[in-house]
Amino acid sequence: MYISKSFIPILKNNPSEAKIKSHQLMLRVGMIKQSAAGIYSWLPLGFKIMKKIEKIVREEQNKIGVQEILMPTIQSSEIWKESGRYEDYGEEMLRIKDRQGKEMLYGPTNEELITEIFRTSVKSYKSLPKLLYHIQWKFRDEVRPRFGVMRGREFLMKDNYSFDLNEKEAKKSYDKMFKAYIKTFIRMGLTPISLRAETGPIGGNLSHEFQILAKTGESKLYYDKKLEQLNPENIDPNELQSFYAAVDNQHNDNNCPIPKEDLKISKGIEVGHIFYFGTKYSEKLNAFIQDQNGKNIPVHMGSYGIGVSRLVGAIIEAYHDDKGIQWPISVAPFKIAIINLMPDDQDCATKAMDYYKYLMDNKIDVILDDRFCSIGKKLSDNELIGIPYQIIIGKRDLKNGFVELKNRQTNKIEKIETDKLIDILNKKLQN
Ligand code: ATP
Ligand code: MG
Numbered sequence: 001m002y003i004s005k006s007f008i009p010i011l012k013n014n015p016s017e018a019k020i021k022s023h024q025l026m027l028r029v030g031m032i033k034q035s036a037a038g039i040y041s042w043l044p045l046g047f048k049i050m051k052k053i054e055k056i057v058r059e060e061q062n063k064i065g066v067q068e069i070l071m072p073t074i075q076s077s078e079i080w081k082e083s084g085r086y087e088d089y090g091e092e093m094l095r096i097k098d099r100q101g102k103e104m105l106y107g108p109t110n111e112e113l114i115t116e117i118f119r120t121s122v123k124s125y126k127s128l129p130k131l132l133y134h135i136q137w138k139f140r141d142e143v144r145p146r147f148g149v150m151r152g153r154e155f156l157m158k159d160n161y162s163f164d165l166n167e168k169e170a171k172k173s174y175d176k177m178f179k180a181y182i183k184t185f186i187r188m189g190l191t192p193i194s195l196r197a198e199t200g201p202i203g204g205n206l207s208h209e210f211q212i213l214a215k216t217g218e219s220k221l222y223y224d225k226k227l228e229q230l231n232p233e234n235i236d237p238n239e240l241q242s243f244y245a246a247v248d249n250q251h252n253d254n255n256c257p258i259p260k261e262d263l264k265i266s267k268g269i270e271v272g273h274i275f276y277f278g279t280k281y282s283e284k285l286n287a288f289i290q291d292q293n294g295k296n297i298p299v300h301m302g303s304y305g306i307g308v309s310r311l312v313g314a315i316i317e318a319y320h321d322d323k324g325i326q327w328p329i330s331v332a333p334f335k336i337a338i339i340n341l342m343p344d345d346q347d348c349a350t351k352a353m354d355y356y357k358y359l360m361d362n363k364i365d366v367i368l369d370d371r372f373c374s375i376g377k378k379l380s381d382n383e384l385i386g387i388p389y390q391i392i393i394g395k396r397d398l399k400n401g402f403v404e405l406k407n408r409q410t411n412k413i414e415k416i417e418t419d420k421l422i423d424i425l426n427k428k429l430q431n
Contacts, residue, residue, distance in 0.1 A: 002367075002370050004370050006367075007043060007044050008043075008044065009043065010029055019147065020147045020150070021316065021317060022150065022216075023148030023149075026148055026316065028324075028384060029324070029325065030045060031043055031045045031046025032046045037153065038154065039152065040149060040152065045333050045385070048333040050309060050312050053188065054156070054158075056184060056188060056330065057308060060183050060187070064177075065131070067132050068133055069133070071136060073138075074105070074107070075104065075105055075107045076102070079112040082284060082285050082286075083281055093140075106138075107136075107138060108140045111303055112285065115161075115281050119286060122163065125290060125292060127289075129164045129165075131173060133161070137154055137156055137157075138154070140155075149312055151310075152310075155307065155310060157305050158305065159303060159305045160303065160305075161303050162302040162303075164299065165299075165300065170276055171206075174206065174302050175238065178241070179237050181306070182194070182230060182232065182240070183232045187232070187330055188311070188330055189319070189329070189330055190213070190271075190314075190315065191213040191228055192230075192271075192272075193210070193211045193228075193266075193268055194209070194210055194227070196241070196245070206275070207274065208273070209270055210270070210272035210306075211271070212271050212318060213318065215267060215318075217269040218268075219248070219267065219270070220247065220248040221266055221267065222244075222247075222263060222265050223245035223264055225262050227264075228264060244257055269310075269314045271310060271314050272307065274302065274303070275302055277301060277302065278300055278301070279298035280301075282298035282299045315327075315331060319386075320386070324383045328409075332387060335366065335387070336365070336367075336389045337367050337369060338352050338355050338356055338359075338369065338390075338391045339382055339391065341392065341395070347395070348394070349370075351403070352370065355391060355422070369381075379392075387408060389406070389408070390405070390408060391425075401417055401418055403421055405424065405425070
């Protein structure tokens with residue numbers, strides 16, 4: 001893609017309405033545009049990043065054999081009345097009437113709807129376990145929508161639901177999902193910390209929250225340092241669940257169960273939450289199955305959420321400096337930016353096009369900054385956008401047979417001979 005032809009409406013200054021870094025930067029680089037409080041349009045750059053995050057989430061779900069479906073955003077109120085949550089949900093639920101006067105709602109979550117789907121077709125223990133997920137927009141009329149996409153009213157969530165015969169089987173589904181969550185966040189370049197959580201209004205008896213570390217995060221976390229040193233290929237959920245981790249209002253230095261030298265304190269952002277809630281919804285919604293003895297029993301359920309749109313902001317909170325965003329390579333909108341400082345110089349333009357063509361032909365995500373603007377603006381805009389590798393082509397260097405390669409994570413710049421650049425880049429991308 002050429003920057004000159006794309007829609008990336010960069011703002012000159014930090015928007016005053018944005019209080020936290022990720023919100024400022026997302027508006028600044030033109031990733032999103034607010035349409036109403038807590039409701040956003042996703043512009044090309046922001047949309048591309050969200051799609052990359054979604055793809056990682058989807059791949060890790062598919063890998064463990066969970067099946068993808070798509071439930072609607074608009075739901076009928078009837079199933080919510082059956083579960084008793086139509087009243088309980090209160091003002092966070094956006095309620096709508098259709099032309100027949102039927103009460104509808106914009107789904108804030110999908111426990112009821114998935115249970116209704118399950119109960120009409122699954123009747124026997126032989127069909128269990130069943131694990132289904134979808135990635136769909138949710139609406140919650142939050143009292144204080146804030147921090148951009150981090151606490152929106154409309155937001156994209158991946159939510160799964162598991163159906164099992166009994167508690168023991170349900171714990172297996174829970175652990176499978178637990179493991180997939182850790183892998184998902186590590187693939188995004190993040191450090192996930194799993195914490196035992198309150199179950200809250202969803203109910204039930206087992207729940208974990210997944211926070212990712214970010215200097216500017218909202219919650220203060222206290223945890224065993226082992227949680228920072230996970231190998232994604234070798235995760236034992238039971239072991240992980242036994243490590244100490246707490247948010248600040250649960251932690252007390254005087255009765256902390258681990259030695260001080262093992263305790264780490266960092267800031268975090270919640271990006272996922274999982275629950276095992278037993279038969280709470282299946283009993284109310286009449287989702288019964290026949291067990292091995294022919295007896296009808298309520299199915300055991302769990303639900304598992306990841307904030308896909310929140311992750312876009314959370315990753316920026318984890319990866320930025322005072323000049324802009326520093327995208328981890330796995331979610332970066334482009335892996336490489338070619339910055340032609342002198343677009344009206346024939347040699348610079350030809351070199352930039354050579355690299356661009358090569359990278360495009362090899363299906364490496366690349367953006368070419370071919371704009372006619374000052375060198376200063378070009379470099380600072382690219383720092384702001386934060387593409388991981390930046391090839392900087394200037395007239396004088398090029399005459400001597402060199403271009404610059406900048407790593408946006410470290411901000412280190414190397415001078416590289418023009419014909420060695422591609423090899424070096426390929427090696428860096430392979431790591
Ligand atoms: P919170 O305590 O932050 O309100 P929650 O307990 O209501 O979260 P869940 O219902 O478990 O959240 O939703 C699963 C995930 O969806 C959360 O971990 C978070 O990443 C995301 N999420 C929840 N509410 C919002 C929101 N208003 N805007 C963006 N993402 C959200
Ligand atoms: Mg909430």
